[in-house]
Amino acid sequence: MIIGTVVNASGLPHARLLANSVKRQMPSAKVLVCLVEEKPVESLPDVDWIFTAREISAYLGLYDFDSYIFKFNSLQCGTAMKGRLLTYLLEAFPGEEHIVYLDPEMYVFTPLNEIGHMLSYYDVALTPHHLEPSDAWDSSREIGTLQDGTFHSGLVAVKNSDEGRHFAKWWMKIIAGDFSGLPGGIFTDQPYLNFVPAFFNAGVLRHPGYSLAFWNLHENGRKVFRSWDEYCLTNHTPLRCANFSNFLGLLDSRIDACVPHDGAFRQLWSDYKHNLEWLYLQHPPLSWSYDYFYSGEKIADETKLRYREARVYRSFQGNPFTLSNHSDF
Known part of the structure; x- marks a missing residue:
């Protein structure tokens, strides 16, 4: 099994925690990090391979990387590359049967056995x-989830088969967003997964121990308990992995609303934050490479939106990083 994730330089502490958790629970699994930055970084503990998003795109014969990444902001670097990363892993590692994408904020607590069984x-x-x-x-x-997507794009597992590769290429193409009527919001890769059970031979993993996160902490079947030296959920269901995304402080607020003061999940979150703080000392937050024109001017969000619309109607060709916020598209 290969576990792949996507980060910019500021997300490297998350990627290292993810990789460490994978190696402790599944020593034979390999971890690959797609770095969405112009410059590569040196090797990292527990990470088997690090490739830049440009290198992965070039391997796939997609030499439009500048015009592609320009449409996304730093929060969307994962959104931009999930489909490309899965497609790359399926093609570059034909002997690997199972490929899993995990968001960098994921943390693995026990082996992901059900994924292999489902695939x-x-x-x-x-x-x-x-x-x-x-x-x-x-x-x-339910209404909010209809808008954001029924399925979590932070955990997508694919078999290295014709059908699996067909799915990855479809998702890669539709994430690119070079068409009108795009879904709203920041994480626009996710709503498209609603179609996957209809379009492909896809299974829905209903195990509550997967993708525990701020959006489902309220569920009765996802209460976290300490059992000897492991964490489990309601009815002694094993906790497989949690997503520690604290986007807009939502994890903190949901913990306050749903978790008792002595609840086990508070300890998990506290331990995770402590480890993350230590790693931030080694990888302090940096400006994102693709947030700036070549001139050094910061790219405005409005400029990215204008450029995305221009791409839909094919009214601009060339490298957008050579321009400025005042350029016409």
């Missing part, structure tokens, strides 16, 4: 954001 029957495995419906009087979570 013996299906070519794609997805995890839903929610496994329990909301109360009858409140459908706000």
Whole structure:
């Protein structure tokens, strides 16, 4: 099994924690980091390979990298490269049967056994954001999930088969967004996964121990407990992996709302933050390479939106990083 993830330089501490957790629980698994920066970095502990997003794109024969990455901001570097990374891993490692994409904020607590089992029957495995419906009087979570996507794009597993490669290429193409009517929001790769069970031989992994995160901490089946030296969920279900994304402080707020003061998940989050702080001393946050024109001018969000629209209508050709915020597209 190969585990792949995507980060910019500021996300390297997350990637190192992910890689360490994978190696401790699944020593035979390989970890590859796609770095969305112009300059490469030196090797990292527990990481088997590090390639830049440009190198991965070139391997796939996609030499449009500058015009492609310009459309995305630093928060979307993972969104931009998930499809390309999966396609690359399936092609570059033909002898590897199972490929798994994990967000860098993921942390593995026990071996991901169910993924391998599911990929013996299906070519794609997805995890839903929610496994329990909301109360009858409140459908706000369902409505929000319809907008953001039913399945979590932070964990996507693919078999190295014709069907698996077909899925990865489809997702790679549709994420590019060179068409009108794009989904709103920041993480625009995710809503497209709604189609995957209809388009491909895909299975839905309903194990509550996968993708525990701020959006499902309220569910009755996902209460975290300490059992001897391991963490488990309701009914002694093993905790496989958690997503420690604290986007906009949402994890902190959901912990305060859903987790008792002596709850086990608070300890998990505290330990994770402590380790992350130590790694930030080694990898302090940096400016993103692709947030600036070659002139050094910061690229405005409005400029990226104008350029994305120009790409839809093919009204601009060339390298956008040579321009400025005042350029016409």
